[in-house]
Amino acid sequence: MALLATLPLSKTVAEGAALQTVPVHFGMLFDGTDHVAGDVTCQLERPCVLLNNKQPALRLSIQFSRQDGYLSEQLDVRCGEDKCSFATGRPTVISRGGREFDIFEGEDSGMEMSLVLKPLKRLGHLSLMVWRENR
Numbered sequence: 001m002a003l004l005a006t007l008p009l010s011k012t013v014a015e016g017a018a019l020q021t022v023p024v025h026f027g028m029l030f031d032g033t034d035h036v037a038g039d040v041t042c043q044l045e046r047p048c049v050l051l052n053n054k055q056p057a058l059r060l061s062i063q064f065s066r067q068d069g070y071l072s073e074q075l076d077v078r079c080g081e082d083k084c085s086f087a088t089g090r091p092t093v094i095s096r097g098g099r100e101f102d103i104f105e106g107e108d109s110g111m112e113m114s115l116v117l118k119p120l121k122r123l124g125h126l127s128l129m130v131w132r133e134n135r
Contacts, residue, residue: 020044022064022071023131030056030124047076056123058084058103072096073130083107084123101126 022044027037028051042048044064051060057080064073074094077084086093086101089108093101104120 024048024050024062025129026050026060027127028053028058028060028124029127031122057082058123060126062128067096070096071130073098075101075126077103079105079123085120089120097130099128101128 020043022042024040024042025038026040027035029035033056036051036053038051040048040050042062042064044066047061047063049059049061051058053059059078059080061076062073063076064071066072072094073096074092075086075098076092077086078091083091083106085091085104085107087104091107102125103123105123106120
């Protein structure tokens, strides 16, 4: 039992179903305000809240899944009534091992306007450390 707890992707049994868990360490470096760091243990294929901050209003969640034998994650950012996004201009990003993400105020509307570029204000920087299985 102690050996399973030390594996990067550990298997636990709950209510007869085998679940896989992924330990995550994160740091959210807000621009102009206090920083937040923490540790969470997430289950595969289930949304997992990393941060639910009140001021500035920011909710970060992650969901891990296995694709072709590799662990991938989908990150989601929400900012209360205001919109926010990653560098892609979208509130959701899918990554296979991304560790650093900037978060911006606003969101890309999806409409293309020629010769118009509106820079987004950066809210902060997210750093992730995810334990991954070596098999």
